[in-house]
Every structure is written in structure tokens, then in C-alpha cells.
Amino acid sequence: MSADRVFRLFMGAYVVMFLVYLFLPLLFMAGASVNDSRFPTLLPWNGFTLKWFGDLFNDPMLWQGLGKSLSVGAGVIALSVPLGLAAALLLTELRGKARGLLYGVLVSPILTPGVIIGISTLVFWRQMSVSGGMFLTVLAQSSFIASYCMLMFMARLQRFDRTLEEAALDLGASHLHVVRRIMLPYLMPTILSAVLIAFLQSFENYNTTLFVYGTDRTLPIYLASKVRIGLTPAVNALGVIFIALTIVAAVVYEWRRRAALAVKPGKRAERPEPRTADLRPAAEPA
Numbered sequence: 001m002s003a004d005r006v007f008r009l010f011m012g013a014y015v016v017m018f019l020v021y022l023f024l025p026l027l028f029m030a031g032a033s034v035n036d037s038r039f040p041t042l043l044p045w046n047g048f049t050l051k052w053f054g055d056l057f058n059d060p061m062l063w064q065g066l067g068k069s070l071s072v073g074a075g076v077i078a079l080s081v082p083l084g085l086a087a088a089l090l091l092t093e094l095r096g097k098a099r100g101l102l103y104g105v106l107v108s109p110i111l112t113p114g115v116i117i118g119i120s121t122l123v124f125w126r127q128m129s130v131s132g133g134m135f136l137t138v139l140a141q142s143s144f145i146a147s148y149c150m151l152m153f154m155a156r157l158q159r160f161d162r163t164l165e166e167a168a169l170d171l172g173a174s175h176l177h178v179v180r181r182i183m184l185p186y187l188m189p190t191i192l193s194a195v196l197i198a199f200l201q202s203f204e205n206y207n208t209t210l211f212v213y214g215t216d217r218t219l220p221i222y223l224a225s226k227v228r229i230g231l232t233p234a235v236n237a238l239g240v241i242f243i244a245l246t247i248v249a250a251v252v253y254e255w256r257r258r259a260a261l262a263v264k265p266g267k268r269a270e271r272p273e274p275r276t277a278d279l280r281p282a283a284e285p286a
Contacts, residue, residue: 026243028042029240032233033233034050035047035048035049036048038233040231040235052236053237055237061222062219062222062234064217065223068216069203071134072216073203075138076142076199076202079146080141080142080146080194080198081146081149083142083146084147084150084151084152084194085187085194087153088149088154089157091150091154092154092157092158106147107147107151109143114144114205115208115211117144121139121211121212122136122140131214132215133212133215134216136212136214137213140212141205145202148194148201153187165178165182168181206220206221
């Protein structure tokens with residue numbers, strides 16, 4: 001057996017093990033959501049049922065928690081993305097030791113445990129008579145999610161051609177027009193990615209939210225409280241719905257991306273090729 005065949009067999013086995021490791025828990029959860037058992041388990045199998053999906057839709061506290069999570073996620077996006085963009089623009093303009101110092105300060109929230117961020121946020125704002133709730137939850141989560149957005153914007157800005165800004169300013173454009181017509185279109189893919197990352201980080205956050213949520217329980221806080229009194233397969237049904245929505249969104253995104261790639265070559269092919277005579281300089285007037 002050749003070394004190349006051994007390598008391919010090894011890589012094939014590795015890919016299979018990785019996919020099993022990745023998807024087996026999801027398949028187990030999907031199976032438990034339709035198992036007629038009062039416990040979230042796949043074995044023993046007591047028969048097929050969809051009643052846990054009905055129990056899921058009949059749980060008002062769960063939907064309130066989902067609504068709170070969506071509201072907090074929207075607030076985190078509105079605060080984290082502009083802060084991350086502003087920090088990235090500032091860092092790209094700075095030079096010398098000040099840049100390194102400020103970069104370390106702005107990245108430090110990512111390295112800080114979420115428990116510390118939650119406790120410090122609660123202690124600080126309680127001195128100003130602000131109790132826990134959605135306001136503190138948005139502030140606490142944004143304090144470290146904005147750093148993720150900043151790193152994404154910095155990676156994009158490192159490839160930005162500064163001569164475009166200089167040319168626009170030389171032609172009489174204002175700084176506002178430069179930002180609106182050049183900078184924002186260039187950063188739009190990263191802005192959309194930052195919005196998605198900020199929402200996902202906020203939606204699944206537990207450690208930080210635990211100390212600042214007050215009476216506004218988000219979905220992770222509600223699910224954690226259900227663990228103390230006993231989970232039912234309705235939670236598995238909720239996970240199946242989230243997985244289905246994620247798969248649908250990924251399929252739609254890939255379909256639109258491939259459709260856009262299929263259109264672009266056709267548009268380029270419709271352009272007439274320049275003739276040699278068109279490239280010759282015009283004759284000077286006599």
C-alpha cells in the first residue's frame with residue numbers, strides 16, 4: 001500500500017470521525033424531541049410523538065425569554081457595531097506606542113471572564129441607583145462583544161486602499177461623503193458579519209447575563225432555571241427548531257451566492273471587447 005493511499009485513508013477516517021463528533025449529539029437531541037418519554041433521552045425508546053412541540057408552544061415563559069433575548073440582541077447590535085467600528089478606525093490612524101497601548105485596553109474585555117464583567121457592571125451601576133434589567137444586560141454584553149466587532153473591522157481596514165480617500169478629498173468631497181460613498185460600501189460585508197456575530201454572542205450569553213438580567217430573563221437564563229426543576233423534551237424540540245432555521249438560512253444564503261456568481265460572468269461577457277482602433281490616440285487638430 002502506497003503512502004499516498006494510506007494518507008487518503010487516514011484523512012477519510014478523520015473526516016468521518018469529525019462529522020460523527022459534530023452531528024451525533026444533534027441527531028441524539030432530534031431523536032429525543034420525538035420520543036414519548038417525560039425525560040429528554042433517546043433510550044429507552046417509548047414511541048414516536050410530537051406532543052413536546054405542542055408543549056413548547058404552550059410555554060409562555062419560554063417565549064417571553066426568547067423575546068427578551070431578541071430585544072437584548074438588537075440592543076447589543078446597535079451599540080457594539082458602531083463602537084467596534086469607531087475603535088477600529090481610531091486604531092488604524094494611530095501610530096507608535098499609543099496604538100499598542102490602546103489596542104491592549106480595547107481587546108482586554110475578550111480576555112476577561114464573563115462573570116467578572118457581569119459583577120463589575122452590576123456593582124458600578126448600582127452606585128448610580130440603576131438596578132438589573134435589559135439596560136444593564138445590553139451594556140454588559142456590549143462591553144466585550146464590541147471588541148469582537150473591532151477586530152473584524154480592523155482586519156478589513158488593513159486591506160483598504162487609502163489613496164481612494166485621498167483622491168476623493170482632492171476632488172472636493174467632504175469627509176462625510178468619503179465615509180458614505182467609499183468607506184461604508186467597502187465595509188458593508190464586514191458590517192453584516194459583525195451584526196451576525198454580535199447577535200449570536202448576545203443570544204447565547206449566560207455568564208455575564210446571569211448577574212445583570214434582573215427580572216428580564218433571557219432564554220439561556222430561563223433554560224438554566226429549568227434545569228433545577230427538571231428538563232423536558234420540549235427543550236430538545238426548541239433546539240430542533242433552531243437547527244432547522246439555521247439550515248434553511250444557510251441553504252438560502254448559498255443559493256443566492258451561487259446565483260450571484262452565475263450572473264456576473266454573463267454580464268462581463270456582454271461587454272464588447274475594445275477594438276484596436278479605439279485604443280489609438282486621437283489625431284491632433286491641424
